[in-house]
Amino acid sequence: MKILVCISKTPDTTAKIAFTDNNSKFAEAGVQFIVNPYDEWYALVRALELKESGAATAVTLINVGGADNDPIIRKALAIGGDDAIRVNATEGDSFYVASQIAAVAKEGGYDLVFTGKETIDYNNSSIGGMVAELLDLPYISLATKLEADGSNLTVTREIEGGEEVDTLSAPAVISCQKGMAEQRIPNMKGIMSARTKPLTVKDPVETEVLTSIVAFELPPAKAGVKLVSADEPEELVRLLHEEAKVI
Amino acid sequence: MVLIFADQSEGQIKKQAYEAISYGAKIAEALGTTAEALVLGTVDHASEALAALGKYGASKVHHASDAGFDAFDAQVYTAAIADAVAASGADVVVFSHTTTGKAVAPRLSARLKAGLAAGAVGLPDTSNGFVVKKSVFSGKAFAQVGIQTAIKIISLNPNAFGVKLKEGSAEIAALDLKPIAGKVTVKEVNKVKGTVPLSEAELVISGGRGLKGPENWFLVEDLANEIGAATACSRAVADAHWRPHHEHVGQTGGAVAPNLYFAIAISGAIQHLAGVNRSKTIVVINKDPEAPFFKAADYGIVGDAFEVMPKIVEAVKKMKAEG
Numbered sequence: 001m002k003i004l005v006c007i008s009k010t011p012d013t014t015a016k017i018a019f020t021d022n023n024s025k026f027a028e029a030g031v032q033f034i035v036n037p038y039d040e041w042y043a044l045v046r047a048l049e050l051k052e053s054g055a056a057t058a059v060t061l062i063n064v065g066g067a068d069n070d071p072i073i074r075k076a077l078a079i080g081g082d083d084a085i086r087v088n089a090t091e092g093d094s095f096y097v098a099s100q101i102a103a104v105a106k107e108g109g110y111d112l113v114f115t116g117k118e119t120i121d122y123n124n125s126s127i128g129g130m131v132a133e134l135l136d137l138p139y140i141s142l143a144t145k146l147e148a149d150g151s152n153l154t155v156t157r158e159i160e161g162g163e164e165v166d167t168l169s170a171p172a173v174i175s176c177q178k179g180m181a182e183q184r185i186p187n188m189k190g191i192m193s194a195r196t197k198p199l200t201v202k203d204p205v206e207t208e209v210l211t212s213i214v215a216f217e218l219p220p221a222k223a224g225v226k227l228v229s230a231d232e233p234e235e236l237v238r239l240l241h242e243e244a245k246v247i
Numbered sequence: 248m249v250l251i252f253a254d255q256s257e258g259q260i261k262k263q264a265y266e267a268i269s270y271g272a273k274i275a276e277a278l279g280t281t282a283e284a285l286v287l288g289t290v291d292h293a294s295e296a297l298a299a300l301g302k303y304g305a306s307k308v309h310h311a312s313d314a315g316f317d318a319f320d321a322q323v324y325t326a327a328i329a330d331a332v333a334a335s336g337a338d339v340v341v342f343s344h345t346t347t348g349k350a351v352a353p354r355l356s357a358r359l360k361a362g363l364a365a366g367a368v369g370l371p372d373t374s375n376g377f378v379v380k381k382s383v384f385s386g387k388a389f390a391q392v393g394i395q396t397a398i399k400i401i402s403l404n405p406n407a408f409g410v411k412l413k414e415g416s417a418e419i420a421a422l423d424l425k426p427i428a429g430k431v432t433v434k435e436v437n438k439v440k441g442t443v444p445l446s447e448a449e450l451v452i453s454g455g456r457g458l459k460g461p462e463n464w465f466l467v468e469d470l471a472n473e474i475g476a477a478t479a480c481s482r483a484v485a486d487a488h489w490r491p492h493h494e495h496v497g498q499t500g501g502a503v504a505p506n507l508y509f510a511i512a513i514s515g516a517i518q519h520l521a522g523v524n525r526s527k528t529i530v531v532i533n534k535d536p537e538a539p540f541f542k543a544a545d546y547g548i549v550g551d552a553f554e555v556m557p558k559i560v561e562a563v564k565k566m567k568a569e570g
Contacts, residue, residue, distance in 0.1 A: 011384075013498050013517065013518050013521070014517050014518075017384045017387040017388050019388070037498070037499060038499075041499070093362075094353070094356075094363070094365075095356060095357060095360070095362070095363075098353075098357060120384070120385050120498065120521075121383065121384055122383050122390070123365075123366055123381075123382060123383055123384075123385060124353075124363075124365040124366065125344075125349040125353070125365060125366075126352075126353035126356070126363060126365050127353070128353070129321065129349070129350055129351070129352070129353030129354040129356075129357070130353045130354065130356060130357040131357075132321070132322070132354060133322075133325060133353070133354040133355075133356075133357035133358050134357050136322075137322075137430075138320070138321070138322050138429075138430040138431050139321045139322060139350060139354065140321075140350075140431065141321065141346065141349055141350040142346055142349065142350075154434075157346070158346055158493075159256075159319075159346050159436070159438075160256070160261065160263075160345055160346055160444050160446050160447060161438050161439055161444025161445075161446065161447065162436065162437050162438035162439050162444070163436075163437050163493075164319070164433055164435065164436050164437070165433075165434040165435040165436075165437075166431050166432065166433055166434060167431070167432045167434055168430050168431045168432065169430070172430075178492065178495070178499055178500060179492060208360065209395070210356065210360060210361065210362035210363070210394065210395060210396050211362040211363065211364065211392050211393060211394050211395065212392070212393050212395065213390045213391065213392055213393070214378055214391040214392070214393045215390070215391045216383070216388055216389065216390050216391075217388065217389045217390075217391070218387075218388050218389075219386075219387075219388070219389065219524075222542070222543065222544075222545070223545075225531070225541050225542070225544040225545065225546065225547045226545065226546050226547070227541075227546075227547050227548070227549065228546065228547070228548050229548070230548050230549065230550025230551075230554070230555050233548070233555055233558040233559040233561075233562045234562040234565070234566075236530070236546060236548060236559060236562075237559060237562040237563050237566055238566075239546055240507070240528070240530070240546070241566060244507070244527075244528040244545065244546070246449075246450065246506045246507040246527070246528050247450065247474050247507065247563070
């Protein structure tokens with residue numbers, strides 16, 4: 001069973017969010033970029049565990065982006081994976097990116113495609129579903145657990161107020177979140193070997209774009225906290241009842 | 248026409264569907280068209296439950312009642328919704344950005360090659376194209392997303408618009424749709440019984456490491472019980488197994504957007520704020536006046552939770568007694 005793991009580059013979780021060019025672009029200056037945590041901690045690590053247990057034979061990483069994404073791809077390869085593919089495209093919406101991933105997945109004959117549940121920058125939670133539809137495959141989103149017995153999969157996914165256990169057979173697309181695996185810290189051997197793992201650069205397939213970001217904006221600044229004395233909890237309750245009208 | 252997918256679970260229309268219909272009805276009003284709902288699967292007391300969707304602004308409810316839709320399979324649902332879109336001639340399709348919406352809306356987008364605004368927080372601006380405001384950077388910013396295709400798909404962040412009650416009763420139209428053969432078998436559905444699911448809660452009381460141990464969770468639970476709130480916790484608390492993981496809110500846990508997020512003894516690291524910053528009102532109780540959470544809060548008390556919380560519970564009881 002071959003697994004394709006989708007890896008996105010995102011700003012660090014503590015990065016300052018600001019915009020340039022008349023609020024049309026994310027201000028990258030001084031920002032540290034990381035592998036999207038859901039992709040790295042859950043999708044990638046679970047794929048590696050499946051390979052270690054013998055359920056999977058190969059783990060390939062895929063990223064859609066420019067050459068400046070290569071350090072992030074190497075960072076993911078330091079955690080694990082046999083090789084990586086970067087589709088050389090810098091523009092495009094979720095559908096464009098999903099179309100690139102679907103084309104690679106189809107050509108490579110992967111049995112499982114893993115994504116994180118969303119990226120922490122655009123929060124669309126869309127790539128997995130779009131890839132699944134483009135490949136006409138079943139899709140389990142927001143998975144918290146996955147066991148493989150040959151090509152038979154048992155997957156637990158989040159639902160409102162609980163969880164659901166599903167069974168299906170590969171090939172399939174799965175979006176992964178907390179519970180699937182535990183974050184791994186790359187070791188020196190991994191970092192050294194990542195430098196020499198194959199990273200293939202592919203040209204994008206021709207695809208339309210369905211949406212575009214017109215502008216970004218920051219939320220209005222908070223008015224500031226209204227502090228209530230620790231001796232007057234009744235006042236807090238009154239404010240919540242009469243002013244905020246939430247209780 | 249604006250078609251709103253009204254999701255059901257175990258025969259009940261989900262709460263978020265009412266909000267999605269309210270939102271879709273407002274869009275329809277702006278576009279001078281009708282808002283119609285689509286329901287798949289068996290619904291209890293269908294004639295009353297579906298007609299009642301008119302109260303939120305749906306003039307018509309298309310109901311494909313085949314029991315094959317009772318268990319969820321994103322692939323099967325997508326094929327059915329695509330057929331319903333084609334049959335009804337909808338040009339705007341609205342989902343709630345819930346676990347179902349997140350699974351189906353992107354599939355439908357790819358199937359119909361119809362642009363998707365995922366996680367919308369506002370009504371579309373149609374003055375120049377079709378532009379929808381959505382949450383990005385885990386609630387730290389917004390993006391205006393332009394949809395360029397003839398059919399537009401929007402998934403609405405829960406609690407971003409609110410339920411708007413109107414007068415009216417919806418006409419029910421039986422939709423003769425058969426599910427395609429699915430590839431997913433639902434083996435078990437396990438719902439946490441007796442408590443408000445975190446994702447649906449309007450009020451959330453949350454505790455952090457400052458509460459020192461799981462035995463002190465009555466400080467969270469007493470207030471939650473008193474006001475009918477769901478309980479949540481910080482990552483440190485879930486990682487220490489003081490509370491179950493599904494209660495963890497933050498960047499890597501769940502995101503919530505309740506009317507009230509009441510944080511007790513949580514310092515408010517940026518990763519935690521990312522999961523709660525869409526809350527309408529934030530209250531912070533922390534003994535450290537320098538806790539970063541106060542900067543994101545609307546109301547706060549600098550004080551020891553062990554002393555303050557019982558007093559707050561008493562004050563709520565008193566307020567309720569006085570009506």
